[in-house]
Amino acid sequence: MPNITFIQNNGLEQTVTAENDLSLMVAAVDNHIDGIPAICNGCCSCGTCLVDIDDDYLTITSTKYFGEQQVLDKLKNTNANSRLACQVIVSDKLDGMKVKISN
Template structure:
């Protein structure tokens, strides 16, 4: 199982084993990672699963599609490396992925 590291604003790290095929958001929810609210349940209809993808992983996670890009406008302090974690599917290639959580969601 790929390991994903979620880093809270205060530096607290949560390393979880994520099933392939689920979203980075789903892996966070299943492992009770604080800071991922996921109000819409992964429908790309809010920005409460916003994360900052570590620079080393940006190419592997890809760029946001148009709908995700629109929802990122509602995210707290979006940056170039902002993604909605519901739109990143866990694959074996993402083993070791590091994402940082914003100070607030939505």
């Protein structure tokens, strides 16, 4: 199981051990990470699980599908590294990844 570090807007870093094959959002919620309310519970509709993925891991994360991009397009504080944490599937390849919380 990979270790993933969540970074708050104030710079606070919290590293969690995430469970493979579940989403990054679930890893955050299960580990009580602030800033990811995940209001739609992973249905890819609320955008409250917005994160920025580390450059080094951007191409390793699961592919962004059309529905995720539609939600991202409606949000204001996005950039090229933005993903919805509920749409990123955890795997051992993500070990060491840093994720900035964007909400």
